Amino acid sequence: MSFRGWRGQLGRKLPDAFWEKILTCSTSGQSSLDLDIEQIRSINVDATRALADSLGIKYLDDRLRGVSTVSKSGWQKLATALQEAGYKLTKVSSDAASYGALSVWTVHSQTPERGKSFRRHSGVGSVWAVYSDGKSIMPDIQDFTEPVDAVYTWVDSADPVWQEAYREFKQSIPAGASHPSSRDLARYTSRDELKYSLRSLEMNMPWIRNIYLVTAGQAPTWLNTENSKIKLVSHSEIFDSPEECLPTFNSHAIETQLSNIGGLSEHFIYVNDDIFFGRPMSPNVFYTGSGAVKYSLAKAHYAEATNPRLAVNLAAQLNADLIQDKYGKTTALKFRHVAHPQRKSIHEIIRRSFIEEVNATAKHKFRHVDDISLPSSLAHYVAAAEGIGVPVDIDYSYVDLGSEHLAMKLYRLVRGRSMQMFCFNEVSSVSGTEKRGQLAKRVLDTLFPYKSSFEK
Incomplete structure (x- = not known):
């Protein structure tokens, strides 16, 4: 069901209560099957x-x-x-x-x-x-056939120990030394998105070899740690200077250290827990046959952003400066908020080439105006410069849980065509947060009703 053109205009004129009711009628609870x-x-x-x-x-x-x-x-x-x-x-x-x-x-x-x-x-x-009949049933020359891992970063913001550390360091750092968005706890709110993201991954990408869950020494209570495919990784295991950098509340800092994960494959997909996979996909969605990463460009030019002080736009400008210094070329477009295919060797090039920026970002305990954003931006630029990265189009939907007409947008996810990926993001705290979260959970229960083998 499309909400573009006149249908979209009509849909937005209908009251939110109408869409909430029709969404409720179109969604169902979790599965009662005792099978994963x-x-x-x-x-x-x-x-x-x-x-x-x-x-x-x-x-x-x-x-x-x-x-x-x-x-x-x-x-x-x-x-x-x-x-x-x-x-x-x-x-x-x-x-x-x-x-x-x-x-x-x-x-x-x-x-x-x-x-x-x-x-x-x-x-x-x-x-x-x-x-085809008579055709050798073997990989095509354009198929990617190497192992692929997945990496998630996750935090349990309800953990009292984490909250105490958060308050301590938040008070000790002057407001001007961190980006304002980093101090909004909505950034850390968990609604078990990770559980549903893992369900979507196991349902639609069973070929993933290992899943590395990078945390502050935490683990979800529902996680089946007996599943050998899940590897829990603590920040202290991957930071070059844990005594200087930890604890950290900055995802940009954590992302600079991902290539230090022990056993991580050369090719891996970086996934935020608010990203979900909507239909069966092969590794070809993420890599070319030769192993080049396939990244997804946004249409927006960061230099034309209405709010250039947003963390994503500041990081894009800093990334552009680094690319220009190293490769003599510039950048313009940002990237969609999707699962990001990576090459570990690209991370290592960045860590060698931009050592000062990497180390500075790693030491910022909260998001900082001088942070680089490595896997979601800089790594794609460097991959393109090194000849192992190409832009592609994907079927994708972005839903801000704080936006207007939320119920209508969620209904479209349930009744429209299946996307390769979609995102539930919450840019900042808004009114009706609990109700909005309940609507989003109904949608996730409907799309991913069966528990994964990663759950107890």
Whole structure:
């Protein structure tokens, strides 16, 4: 459902109470199934492959992407049998598998609960990629085939120890020594976004190798630390000078140290916990076949920003100055607030080339006017300069939980087309925060109702 043009004008004229009511009717609670995403997917994979085996249909297991690959004629035979047996087939975007695939389908043998959408939850199905008859079923030359990790940064702002440290250092630092936005606790408010982000990742990107959760020595109470795929990393393990820099309340500072994570792969995706993945995607969404990062540019020129003192605009200007000094070229566009593909080697180039700026940012306990923003901006510029970064378009939606017409925007997420990624951000505290948070949680429960294997 589109809200552009006359539809958007009409939608914005309708009262918020109308959209809140229709959103409530269009969303449902959490799943009552006692199965997690990995278990549901395993049931679907085993069942559909067993049917293929019984029909003598040859297929291959593409473990890298978590898909089954089959020839066109084999799929036609299998699809007919699946439908006759009552399975649900959903065609998904080709970016869920390989450039060589003719089409990609998800198959559900495990029927979703009443009210749950097959299309919305296609990521828990068995994914089948269809190839031309007689064509070798192997990675395309444009497919990215190396290991990819994910890195999250997270803080438990409800932790009394964290709150005490926050108040102590907030009082000890003059207001002019940090950016004003860093002192708004809305920046640190948690509504279990991390839980839903991990659900969306496991549902739609099962090929992620390891997930590194970088925290201030904290862990969510619901986290299944027995899952070997989750690696808890404390700030003290990665900061070059922990005695000078910690504790820190500055995400920019933490981001300068990510390449110090032990065991981190060369290619990794940096994810804020307010980012969610809306449909099945392969590594090709994030990297070229040769491993170049695919970053997503915003349309806005930071030099034309109405508020140049915003932290993101100040960091963009500083990043531009560094790029000009090193490469003799300038920058203009900012980047979307999405999951950011990274190269560890690019982080290391930045840490060597701009050592003063990196060290200064690492020591700023709160966001500072002189901070660099490494993974979400500077790393993309350097990747482009080094010939291993390219801009791409993605299907993406940004929702500010403090904005007008929030319920209408959330309804669009539930009823519109599935995005590759979307973001729930809260720029600052506003009235009705609790109610807005409840609406957002209903949407997340609807889109990601099944718990992940990362939850207890």
